[in-house]
Amino acid sequence: MTVGFIMMCHTALDRAAQVARFWSVAGCPVVIHVDRRVPRHEFREFVQALADLENVSFSRRYACEWGTWSLVAATQTAAMQMLMQHRNVRHVYLASGSCLPLRPTNELVDYLNERPNTDFVESVTTADVTWTVGGIDYERFTLRFPFSWRRQRKLFDTYVRLQRRFRVNRKIPNGIVPHLGSQWWCLTRQTLSAILEDKDRAKYDSYFRRVWIPDESYFQTLARLYSTNIESRSLTLSKFDFQGKPHTFYDDHLQLLRRSDCFVARKIWPHADRLFEAFLAPPETQAARAEPNPGKIDRLFAKAVERRKRGRPGLYMQSRFPVKDHENGKTCAPYSVFHGFSDLFENFDGWLARSVGGRVHGHIFGPDGVEFAGDETIFNGALICSAKLRDHNPRSFLTNLIWNTRGERQCFQFSPRDNQECNWFMATDPNAQISVVSGTWAVPLLRSNLNFSEIRKEAARLQKLETEHLEILRTMYVKARVRIWTMAEFIENPMEPLQTIIDEIRPRSSRQPAEVPKLVDLTGFGQFLQNMKNQGMQPMLMGDFAVGLDPRPPLPEQNRPYLVR
Amino acid sequence: MGVWGRYRLRLRRKRLRFRAFRRRRELSVVVNRTKEIGRSDILVFAVLRNERVRLPYFLRYYRDLGVNRFLIVENGSDDGSREYLAEQKDVSLWTTSASYKGSRYGVDWVNWLLMRYGHKHWTLTVDVDEFFIYPFCDTRPIRALTDWLDTYALRAFPAMVLDMYPKGSIEATQYREGQNPFEIANYFDSGNYMISKNPTFRNLWIQGGPRARMMFADNPQEAPSLNKIPLVKWHRSYCFASSTHMLLPRGLNAVYDEWGGERPAGCLLHAKFLSTLKSKVDEEMVRKQHFAGSREYLAYAETLKDDPDLWCKWSEKYINWRQLEILGLMSKGNWA
Numbered sequence: 055m056t057v058g059f060i061m062m063c064h065t066a067l068d069r070a071a072q073v074a075r076f077w078s079v080a081g082c083p084v085v086i087h088v089d090r091r092v093p094r095h096e097f098r099e100f101v102q103a104l105a106d107l108e109n110v111s112f113s114r115r116y117a118c119e120w121g122t123w124s125l126v127a128a129t130q131t132a133a134m135q136m137l138m139q140h141r142n143v144r145h146v147y148l149a150s151g152s153c154l155p156l157r158p159t160n161e162l163v164d165y166l167n168e169r170p171n172t173d174f175v176e177s178v179t180t181a182d183v184t185w186t187v188g189g190i191d192y193e194r195f196t197l198r199f200p201f202s203w204r205r206q207r208k209l210f211d212t213y214v215r216l217q218r219r220f221r222v223n224r225k226i227p228n229g230i231v232p233h234l235g236s237q238w239w240c241l242t243r244q245t246l247s248a249i250l251e252d253k254d255r256a257k258y259d260s261y262f263r264r265v266w267i268p269d270e271s272y273f274q275t276l277a278r279l280y281s282t283n284i285e286s287r288s289l290t291l292s293k294f295d296f297q298g299k300p301h302t303f304y305d306d307h308l309q310l311l312r313r314s315d316c317f318v319a320r321k322i323w324p325h326a327d328r329l330f331e332a333f334l335a336p337p338e339t340q341a342a343r344a345e346p347n348p349g350k351i352d353r354l355f356a357k358a359v360e361r362r363k364r365g366r367p368g369l370y371m372q373s374r375f376p377v378k379d380h381e382n383g384k385t386c387a388p389y390s391v392f393h394g395f396s397d398l399f400e401n402f403d404g405w406l407a408r409s410v411g412g413r414v415h416g417h418i419f420g421p422d423g424v425e426f427a428g429d430e431t432i433f434n435g436a437l438i439c440s441a442k443l444r445d446h447n448p449r450s451f452l453t454n455l456i457w458n459t460r461g462e463r464q465c466f467q468f469s470p471r472d473n474q475e476c477n478w479f480m481a482t483d484p485n486a487q488i489s490v491v492s493g494t495w496a497v498p499l500l501r502s503n504l505n506f507s508e509i510r511k512e513a514a515r516l517q518k519l520e521t522e523h524l525e526i527l528r529t530m531y532v533k534a535r536v537r538i539w540t541m542a543e544f545i546e547n548p549m550e551p552l553q554t555i556i557d558e559i560r561p562r563s564s565r566q567p568a569e570v571p572k573l574v575d576l577t578g579f580g581q582f583l584q585n586m587k588n589q590g591m592q593p594m595l596m597g598d599f600a601v602g603l604d605p606r607p608p609l610p611e612q613n614r615p616y617l618v619r
Numbered sequence: 620m621g622v623w624g625r626y627r628l629r630l631r632r633k634r635l636r637f638r639a640f641r642r643r644r645e646l647s648v649v650v651n652r653t654k655e656i657g658r659s660d661i662l663v664f665a666v667l668r669n670e671r672v673r674l675p676y677f678l679r680y681y682r683d684l685g686v687n688r689f690l691i692v693e694n695g696s697d698d699g700s701r702e703y704l705a706e707q708k709d710v711s712l713w714t715t716s717a718s719y720k721g722s723r724y725g726v727d728w729v730n731w732l733l734m735r736y737g738h739k740h741w742t743l744t745v746d747v748d749e750f751f752i753y754p755f756c757d758t759r760p761i762r763a764l765t766d767w768l769d770t771y772a773l774r775a776f777p778a779m780v781l782d783m784y785p786k787g788s789i790e791a792t793q794y795r796e797g798q799n800p801f802e803i804a805n806y807f808d809s810g811n812y813m814i815s816k817n818p819t820f821r822n823l824w825i826q827g828g829p830r831a832r833m834m835f836a837d838n839p840q841e842a843p844s845l846n847k848i849p850l851v852k853w854h855r856s857y858c859f860a861s862s863t864h865m866l867l868p869r870g871l872n873a874v875y876d877e878w879g880g881e882r883p884a885g886c887l888l889h890a891k892f893l894s895t896l897k898s899k900v901d902e903e904m905v906r907k908q909h910f911a912g913s914r915e916y917l918a919y920a921e922t923l924k925d926d927p928d929l930w931c932k933w934s935e936k937y938i939n940w941r942q943l944e945i946l947g948l949m950s951k952g953n954w955a
Contacts, residue, residue, distance in 0.1 A: 299770060361953065362880045365876065443832070457947060
C-alpha cells in the first residue's frame with residue numbers, strides 16, 4: 055500500500071516538477087492540478103518535463119482564487135482521479151507546488167502503513183480557533199460570500215455588513231458541525247471516498263460554495279462525519295504569521311528543517327537551491343538526520359511575529375516609531391531622576407554612585423551641556439555633550455541614552471534650570487523613578503554673585519518652571535514612580551527618604567550608604583527667603599523656613615537612622 | 620491633512636513628474652541596453668560624477684546581491700567613468716553636462732529614468748558610495764527580499780544611511796580600485812540618531828551619526844538627513860520628492876510601524892569618508908552644485924582642514940547585519 059500525492063500548483067512549476075519527480079520515483083502516484091491561469095506554454099513545458107513518469111497525471115484545471123470554492127473543486131477532481139486510477143493508494147496527501155518533502159518518501163509510507171486507518175487533518179471547531187483573518191470565524195458558515203476578498207474588497211465588506219444588518223443566518227445542512235484547519239491534509243481512501251461519494255454531496259457542495267475560505271473547512275468538516283480515527287494535526291509543516299500568510303523557508307533554514315518532525319514543509323522560496331538540493335537528494339546520500347526538535351522552528355517564527363507586533367520596548371528607529379501611548383515601553387530600562395538633590399548636597403552624584411552603583415550622571419539636560427558621568431565628553435553610542443545637539447531633539451537623546459546603556463541603570467540629576475522638554479515624557483514612563491526635592495533651586499542663588507533684582511527675576515523663572523513640572527507630576531496620567539518632598543520637609547531627616555529611593559533602585563543590596571551626603575552650607579537661607587518675600591516675590595516650593603533659624607544638617611547620632619528591614 | 624492639502628501634494632507630484640519629463644532632454648544616451656531588461660529584473664538607478672575608482676566594487680557588490688541591470692546617469696565626468704561604464708554588459712548609460720543643481724541634485728533625471736524604465740520593477744536608487752544591506756543579506760539574495768515584500772504587497776523598503784569612517788585620519792589609507800571600502804572605513808556611530816516625523820510627507824526625519832556629531836553640533840537643524848527609501852516597487856505615477864528621502868504619493872513613506880511593532884528595514888552603508896573625499900570636496904567647492912548652497916560640503920571642507928578623526932572610543936566596529944539589528948539600527952521585522 056502506498057500514498058498518493060495531489061499537488062496544487064500555480065507558480066514555480068520547475069520546482070513543483072522536481073518535487074513531483076521525487077515522489078513519483080519513490081513509487082508514489084502524483085496527481086497535479088495546475089491553475090488555469092498559468093499560460094499554456096508554461097503548462098506544456100511542465101507536462102513535458104514529467105512526461106517520462108507514468109504515475110504522474112494531470113487533473114482538470116480550474117482557475118483558482120484564494121478563499122473561494124474553486125480550490126475545493128480542483129481538489130475534489132484531483133482526488134477522484136487519484137482514487138480511480140491508483141488502486142494501491144491508501145492515503146492521499148494534499149500538497150502544494152511550493153512544498154518540499156523533508157524526509158525520504160519511504161519513511162512517510164512506513165509511517166502511514168503503521169497507521170492504516172488514521173486521517174491526518176487538522177480539524178478544530180470555530181470556537182477554538184484564534185488565527186482567522188479579518189475577524190470572520192463562525193460567520194464563515196452562516197453568511198454568504200459570493201465576492202472575492204482580494205479583488206472586490208469593497209463589495210465583500212459591504213455585503214458582509216448588509217447580511218449582518220439583516221441577520222442573515224444560513225442553515226447548516228444536516229446539522230454538520232463546522233470545523234476549520236490547515237488545508238494540507240492526508241486522508242485515507244475510506245474517508246476521502248466516503249466524502250466524495252456521499253449521496254448528499256451535492257447538498258454539501260452547494261452549501262460550501264458560499265462559505266468563506268472553504269478549502270480550510272470542507273474536508274475538515276466532512277471528515278468528521280466518516281472518519282473513525284482523526285488525528286487533528288497536519289503532516290505538513292506550515293507556519294502562518296499574524297496576517298495569515300505562510301512563512302517562507304530559505305537556504306539558511308536548512309539546519310532547522312532537518313530537525314523538523316514533519317514530512318513536508320511549506321512554503322519554500324523557489325530559489326532556495328540548497329534546500330531543494332539537500333532534501334531532494336536520493337535518500338542514501340542524504341546526511342544523517344538530527345533528533346527532531348520542532349520547538350526550534352516554532353520559536354523562530356513566534357519571535358518574528360512578536361517582533362513585528364510588539365517590537366523591542368524603548369527602541370525608536372527607522373521602522374519602529376510608535377505614536378504616543380503605543381510605545382510598548384517608552385524607554386527600554388528603568389532609570390532614576392533626582393530633581394533638586396544636587397543643589398542641596400555637595401557632590402551628590404559622587405555619593406550616589408558609591409551608594410547605588412550604576413551610572414550616575416550630572417545634569418544631562420543642563421543648559422551648558424550634557425554632564426555625563428565622570429565628566430565624559432562622549433558617551434555610549436557616541437552621544438556627545440553638546441547642549442545644542444541634545445536640545446534639537448531631547449526625547450531622542452534620552453531614549454538613546456537609555457537604549458545605549460541597556461543592562462546598566464542610569465541615574466541623573468535634574469533641576470528647573472535644565473531643558474524641560476522631556477517632563478511629560480518621563481512622567482508618563484513607567485521606567486522612570488522621579489524623586490523631587492522642591493525649591494532647592496534657590497540654594498545656588500543664595501551663594502550667587504548676582505544683583506538682587508536679577509536673583510529675584512531668576513527665582514521667579516525657576517519657581518514657575520518647577521511649579522509646572524510638579525503639576526505634571528501630580529496629574530492622573532503619571533506612570534512613573536514619583537516622590538515629592540519640599541526642601542524643608544526633606545532636610546529634617548534626609549536619610550530616610552534617600553534610603554527608600556536607594557532600596558528601590560537596589561532592592562536586594564544589603565549595602566548601607568557608607569556615609570551621609572554632605573548638606574551644603576545653608577547659613578542665611580531663611581533670611582534670603584525673607585528678603586525675596588520682602589521684594590514682593592513669594593517663594594512657595596521650599597516649604598516653611600523660619601527667618602534666622604537656618605536649617606542645619608542632621609546631628610551626627612542621626613547618621614544611621616534605624617530602619618526596619 | 621485635509622482634502623486641500625492632499626490635493627496640493629498631488630499637484631506637487633504631477634509637477635515633479637512633468638519636470639522630470641522635461642529634463643529628459645538633458646540626457647543623451649551612451650549605451651541603452653534597456654531592451655534586454657527582463658520582466659522581473661531588479662534595477663539599480665544611480666547618478667554619478669567622477670567616480671571611476673569606486674565603480675568596480677560598486678558594480679560587483681550589487682551584482683553579487685543579485686541585481687540584474689544598472690541604469691546610470693553620468694554627469695560630466697572626465698576621469699574615465701563614462702568609458703568604463705559603457706563597457707559593462709549590464710549597464711545602460713546616459714550622459715549629461717547639464718547642471719546637477721538644476722535637476723534638483725539629479726533627482727529629476729532619476730525620476731525620468733524610473734518613470735520610463737522602472738515601471739513594475741523593483742528598483743534600487745542609490746549613490747555610488749552607498750551599499751545596501753538588509754536582513755539576511757549574507758545568505759539570501761535581494762530577490763528573496765523583494766519576493767517577500769511582494770507577498771505582503773509592500774511597495775517600499777527603508778534603509779537608513781549609516782556613515783562609515785576609518786579610525787584615524789581619513790587620508791591615512793589610500794582607497795584602491797576594486798577594494799571593499801569597509802576594509803578601511805569600518806566604524807560607525809551606534810546610538811546617536813535623532814528621529815522625528817514629517818507630518819506633510821509622513822516620512823521619518825532622521826539625523827545623527829558622525830556628521831551631526833562632528834560638523835553640525837552647533838547647527839543641528841542643518842545636519843544631513845539619513846532616512847532613505849531606496850528600494851521601491853516602482854509605478855510610473857510615483858516620484859522621488861527630495862533625493863531618496865521622500866516619495867510621492869506619500870503613502871509610500873509610511874515604511875515604519877506606529878503601533879509598537881517593528882517593520883523590516885535595512886541600512887545603506889555610506890562609504891563617503893575615504894581618501895577620495897578630499898579631492899571631491901575641493902571640486903565641489905568650485906562647482907557649488909550641491910544641496911542647500913553645498914552647506915554640507917562647506918562643513919566638510921571646514922572639518923577636513925584640520926584632518927579630523929571621526930573615530931571616538933564609542934565607535935562601533937562593523938561586523939555584519941546582525942550586529943546592526945541587535946543595536947536597533949535595522950530590523951528583521953516579521954521576516955524570519
